[in-house]
Amino acid sequence: MSKILMLTEGKEPDKKLIEHIVKEFQIKGEVIWAKIGTIYAFYKDIKEKYDENMDVIKYIKYKYSDKISKEFKASEISYVYLFFDYDLHSKLNEEYKNIEKIYERINEISEINSFFENETENGKLYLSFPMIEAYHKPIGCNYIYEKNNFEEKLEDFKVFKKKIKNETGNMGMTALKSQYKEIIKFYINNSENILEMKFKDVEKNKILKFQNELLKSKNKVKIYPSIPIFLNEYYKIEKLQEKLKI
Numbered sequence: 313m314s315k316i317l318m319l320t321e322g323k324e325p326d327k328k329l330i331e332h333i334v335k336e337f338q339i340k341g342e343v344i345w346a347k348i349g350t351i352y353a354f355y356k357d358i359k360e361k362y363d364e365n366m367d368v369i370k371y372i373k374y375k376y377s378d379k380i381s382k383e384f385k386a387s388e389i390s391y392v393y394l395f396f397d398y399d400l401h402s403k404l405n406e407e408y409k410n411i412e413k414i415y416e417r418i419n420e421i422s423e424i425n426s427f428f429e430n431e432t433e434n435g436k437l438y439l440s441f442p443m444i445e446a447y448h449k450p451i452g453c454n455y456i457y458e459k460n461n462f463e464e465k466l467e468d469f470k471v472f473k474k475k476i477k478n479e480t481g482n483m484g485m486t487a488l489k490s491q492y493k494e495i496i497k498f499y500i501n502n503s504e505n506i507l508e509m510k511f512k513d514v515e516k517n518k519i520l521k522f523q524n525e526l527l528k529s530k531n532k533v534k535i536y537p538s539i540p541i542f543l544n545e546y547y548k549i550e551k552l553q554e555k556l557k558i
Contacts, residue, residue, distance in 0.1 A: 314341040314390035317369065319354075319435065321396060322347030322379070325485065326444050330395055332489050333539055337555055339546065341390065345381040346372055351396040351437070355424045368392070368434045392435030394428055395538050397443040398523065401469040409531070414466070418524045425520050438516055438538035441523050442469045445476040447537035450498040451487055452479025457502045462535045466527060493556050499540040500552075506534045512549045516541050 316339070320326050327345055334343055348354045357375070358368065369386040400417045407413055421439075428437035440446050442464050453461055464472060480487070488495070503511040507522060519541060523533045543552050 315384060315388045316341040316343045317346060317372070317384075317389045317392045317435070318343050319346050319348050319372070319392065319394040319396075321350055326395065328485055329444070329447065329488060330539070332485075332492065333543070336492055337543060337547070344384050344389075346376050347379040348372065348376055350399065350402070351394065351424060351439075352399070352402065352420065355427065358427075391431045393431055393542070394435050394437040395444070395542075396437065396439055398439045398441045398533065399443060399469070400527070401442075401466055411528075414527065414531075418527065422520065422524065425517065429517075436516075438542045439520060440538040441519075441533045441536050442472055444537060445473050446535045447495060447539055448476050448480050448488065449535055449537075450495050451483060451491060452476060455494060455498050457498075457505055459505070462502075462506050463532050464535055465532045467531075496540055496543065496552075497556055499536065500549075500556075503540075506536055511540075511544060514541055514544050516545065 318330065318334075320330065327347075331343070331345075333339075358366075358371065361371070367386060369389050369392065373380065373384070373386055398421065400414075400421060425437055425439070428435045430436060449462070468475075499506075500511045503509060503514050507514065507519060509518065509522075519536065527533055547555065
């Protein structure tokens with residue numbers, strides 16, 4: 313059986329959510345988890361040490377040995393996936409109208425996305441906009457789409473998690489697990505409303521470009537999680553619809 317290395321920031325709810333998706337959608341392979349902190353700090357660390365001969369998997373195994381769920385040989389890993397937050401506000405020091413700094417951050421995440429472009433090489437990065445809590449959003453709005461409710465201003469990124477928690481009340485992982493099909497269907501059916509593209513065209517690079525341009529022009533992004541993007545690239549829409557029995 314092939315082995316999959318899954319990289320996350322390290323928060324246990326994020327891991328449990330992705331773990332549930334892997335199980336329900338029968339992602340093939342034995343999954344090994346690694347907690348590596350923010351994608352920005354992780355990439356900065358790699359960039360300082362990187363050369364064309366560097367084996368990223370071996371580096372992760374060495375650097376994060378105490379953050380890995382189980383031992384493995386680098387040669388055993390067939391695929392690497394990274395699930396992280398867009399989280400672009402974190403280095404702006406609340407200068408949310410500073411165009412120069414915003415452009416620097418956009419260039420940085422674009423570079424990171426390009427580096428993590430292939431799941432059989434350095435790994436494939438999937439971003440949630442603005443954070444993975446976007447996955448919870450349909451529950452909080454009772455699966456009703458309203459344009460203004462699926463936009464988030466840059467200056468509000470820092471309170472997004474709290475806002476989602478207020479919207480969903482006491483519904484936690486149990487609700488996310490029991491309603492996973494409804495959540496994925498919601499993001500499939502509303503991709504044109506949210507991202508201005510049909511779901512068959514939903515792909516990580518297109519979405520990042522769309523969100524970056526929106527942030528440049530209107531200082532906001534559309535709320536959309538990484539999980540539907542990953543599932544569409546992994547299965548393609550027809551197979552995914554079969555899984556969801558749409």
